Amino acid sequence: MTLGPPANTLHIRIEQQREGTPGFRLDVDLQIPSVGVTALFGPSGSGKTTLLRCISGLEKSSKSHISLNGEPWQTSKTPLPSHKRPIGYVFQDANLFPHLTAQENLQFAIKRADKNQSVISYSEIIQLMGIESVLPQYPSQLSGGERQRVAIARALLIQPKLLLMDEPLAALDDALKQEILPYLEQICQRAKIPIIYVSHSLDEVIRLADYMVVLEKGKVIEEGKTQTLLGKLGTSFSRYQDASVVISGVVTRQEAEWGLSWISFENHVIAVKQGNEKLGDTLRLRIQSKDVSLSLSQHDDSSILNRLTVKIDDMIADTKDPSMIMVRLLAGDTPMLARITTLSAHKLKLQKGQTVIAQIKSVALLR
Numbered sequence: 001m002t003l004g005p006p007a008n009t010l011h012i013r014i015e016q017q018r019e020g021t022p023g024f025r026l027d028v029d030l031q032i033p034s035v036g037v038t039a040l041f042g043p044s045g046s047g048k049t050t051l052l053r054c055i056s057g058l059e060k061s062s063k064s065h066i067s068l069n070g071e072p073w074q075t076s077k078t079p080l081p082s083h084k085r086p087i088g089y090v091f092q093d094a095n096l097f098p099h100l101t102a103q104e105n106l107q108f109a110i111k112r113a114d115k116n117q118s119v120i121s122y123s124e125i126i127q128l129m130g131i132e133s134v135l136p137q138y139p140s141q142l143s144g145g146e147r148q149r150v151a152i153a154r155a156l157l158i159q160p161k162l163l164l165m166d167e168p169l170a171a172l173d174d175a176l177k178q179e180i181l182p183y184l185e186q187i188c189q190r191a192k193i194p195i196i197y198v199s200h201s202l203d204e205v206i207r208l209a210d211y212m213v214v215l216e217k218g219k220v221i222e223e224g225k226t227q228t229l230l231g232k233l234g235t236s237f238s239r240y241q242d243a244s245v246v247i248s249g250v251v252t253r254q255e256a257e258w259g260l261s262w263i264s265f266e267n268h269v270i271a272v273k274q275g276n277e278k279l280g281d282t283l284r285l286r287i288q289s290k291d292v293s294l295s296l297s298q299h300d301d302s303s304i305l306n307r308l309t310v311k312i313d314d315m316i317a318d319t320k321d322p323s324m325i326m327v328r329l330l331a332g333d334t335p336m337l338a339r340i341t342t343l344s345a346h347k348l349k350l351q352k353g354q355t356v357i358a359q360i361k362s363v364a365l366l367r
């Protein structure tokens with residue numbers, strides 16, 4: 001007996017060889033979580049958009065099998081036309097109908113909605129996206145950010161089983177990106193469906209995605225939970241100079257007089273600049289490998305607040321820059337990365353299994 005894909009999984013099997021692009025072949029067999037955000041990452045031309053277009057049926061593929069929690073809703077034998085697939089699609093450009101108001105654009109989606117599926121209600125999405133006041137307006141009267149928020153609402157109002165987002169923030173400037181990210185976070189937390197999110201921005205991915213897939217030349221080269229994948233050595237991420245890890249922890253102490261929140265994970269505590277978070281909130285922190293230095297003993301005379309006792313798990317030389325080395329650390333079971341000079345590693349005689357102090361200079365609070 002062969003076992004099918006496990007429950008709580010979205011299984012996507014796509015093969016495509018497009019005429020006119022002989023050098024490119026898409027061949028993907030993915031099993032990703034059936035709830036939450038999966039980021040699709042990879043260099044330009046690696047096939048991210050092609051994969052989304054094949055999933056949505058906008059592009060033909062020789063093999064196309066999609067099943068959710070073991071239930072197939074798209075097979076090569078019974079290909080569904082694009083408009084019949086229960087998929088919401090948000091593109092880089094909002095693609096709203098220009099001759100319809102924002103509200104009419106949304107009503108168009110409601111007509112198409114799957115009556116058996118209830119992802120989100122009209123009133124809830126209007127409130128979550130903060131678009132009540134712009135409903136009577138035409139797309140040309142909206143700002144780029146407002147247009148994109150209406151487009152996201154429209155994609156969700158078809159009550160999809162899967163939401164595809166292809167660089168939804170790429171056309172916006174940095175200020176607008178920062179404005180829309182909290183809306184996206186809310187949607188990602190609220191919609192209990194799988195969301196595939198294409199982005200070139202590691203910042204966005206780290207902030208939104210629980211799971212990551214990396215494509216290269218039409219094939220999956222890496223996949224896994226965001227936290228696990230980013231904490232690995234030898235991946236495409238650990239080669240970046242801004243290689244980072246994500247740590248999830250709970251606010252256990254706040255000191256208003258110093259403007260600090262203390263975030264606990266496993267047996268460790270990290271101080272961050274206080275924001276809107278409250279005691280008991282779960283937060284994600286981003287720690288860049290270049291902000292982590294190592295010492296053999298605790299230095300109480302240092303200005304660095306965050307000094308964690310960790311174990312060296314592995315070390316790998318930077319093939320592009322022999323003066324630098326990446327050290328993988330474990331704070332309990334939580335991986336961290338430190339990018340330090342090869343000379344320091346040599347002077348400190350760092351070795352696998354050794355206990356050291358990780359000094360963290362700066363921690364970004366992701367939410």
Ligand SMILES: Nc1ncnc2c1ncn2[C@@H]1O[C@H](COP(=O)(O)OP(=O)(O)OP(=O)(O)O)[C@@H](O)[C@H]1O
Nearest residue numbers: 018020021024042043044045046047048049050051
């Ligand atoms: N309409 C098309 N006709 C023919 N070939 C195409 C077409 N669109 C893309 N390609 C080719 O298909 C391959 C995959 O492109 P795709 O746009 O899916 O990559 P991508 O990872 O989304 O890139 P980017 O990050 O730049 O958007 C590339 O070789 C590209 O040149």
